[in-house]
Every structure is written in structure tokens, then in C-alpha cells.
Amino acid sequence: MKPVVQTKTKLLILWQLHTMTRPKEAATTRWADIDLENRVWTIPAENMKRRKAHRIPLTPQAFEILEQIRPQSEQYDYVFPGERDTTSHISLFTANAAIKRSLGLKDELVAHGLRSVASTALHEQGFDSLLIEACLSHADQNEVRASYNRSDYLEQRKEIMT
Numbered sequence: 001m002k003p004v005v006q007t008k009t010k011l012l013i014l015w016q017l018h019t020m021t022r023p024k025e026a027a028t029t030r031w032a033d034i035d036l037e038n039r040v041w042t043i044p045a046e047n048m049k050r051r052k053a054h055r056i057p058l059t060p061q062a063f064e065i066l067e068q069i070r071p072q073s074e075q076y077d078y079v080f081p082g083e084r085d086t087t088s089h090i091s092l093f094t095a096n097a098a099i100k101r102s103l104g105l106k107d108e109l110v111a112h113g114l115r116s117v118a119s120t121a122l123h124e125q126g127f128d129s130l131l132i133e134a135c136l137s138h139a140d141q142n143e144v145r146a147s148y149n150r151s152d153y154l155e156q157r158k159e160i161m162t
Helices: 007-019 023-027 060-073 094-102 113-124 129-135 143-148 154-161
Strands: 040-043 054-057
Touching (some): 007 023, 007 060, 007 113, 023 094, 054 154, 129 154
Antiparallel strands (some): 040 054
16 A cells, blocks of 8 residues: 655645755745745745745746645744754655655656656747746856846746746
8 A cells, every 4th residue: 555645745746846946945945935925936045056046936836835735834934844843844855755655656756856847848838948947947058148147037937837
């Protein structure tokens, strides 16, 4: 019999997939970094791989995930609080463990691979690579363009991420 994925873990995996974030960024999401009114999550620079703040549009799907987790966590700092220590976040390994054990995808998928799944699906649907890379918070490989272009394409990413 396969173990059942707990609701919080399921929502964490969905949150990571719908926001196209790295496992650490998803697990350490703070309510203070989410602007519910404008539906934007801003990950502070110190929490990002490239040390640059990253804004993520909260699509209807992402917003629904927040609405589902809210009763369990709105009284805490973290959207996905730890099980034993609610002053901390859920373990960075929770999503990987669930994907491996509960979903039966050992040796097929890891939590970080959800970013590849999202990127592949968006490329197959014909979305612009520049916008997909912006969703993933990747640096533009064209150094000249990157040095002049300061856009994070927030408005354009809303459609893609939906």
C-alpha cells in the first residue's frame, strides 16, 4: 500500500510547480513576502540563488493553493510551517521524499525537476523562451541584452504561469 501524501506536502509540491520555484524557495515561503491584494510574491534577494529579488505573479491556481493552506499557517511566519517546530519552515526534503515514496517516482523525478517539467510544457506550448527563463529566475545568457534590460516581465508572465 502506497503512503498518502499529506495535504500540506501536496500543496507544497503544487506551489512549487505553479510558481516554478526551487524547492528551497517554495519551502521557505513567508507570508510577509506575499502581497495578497496585488497577487504578487516577492522572494527577497537573500533567498534567491542569484541574490536578486524575484517577483512572481500569483495566478488563480497559485492563489487557490494559498487559500487552501491559509487556515493551517496564517498564524505563522511561513506558509508551509514545520511539523515539529512551527516557528520554522517545512523541511527542504519533504517534497523530494513525497515524490520518491508516495508518488512512486524514485529515480524518475526530484522536486527541482518540477522546474524542468514546467519549462518543457511551456516551451511545447510555444511560449517565448525569454519569458520562460524569467519565470525560472534565470539570468539572460545574452550579456549585452542583460546589461540593458531590467524588466522582470511580470505582466507577461501572468498568462504563462496560468
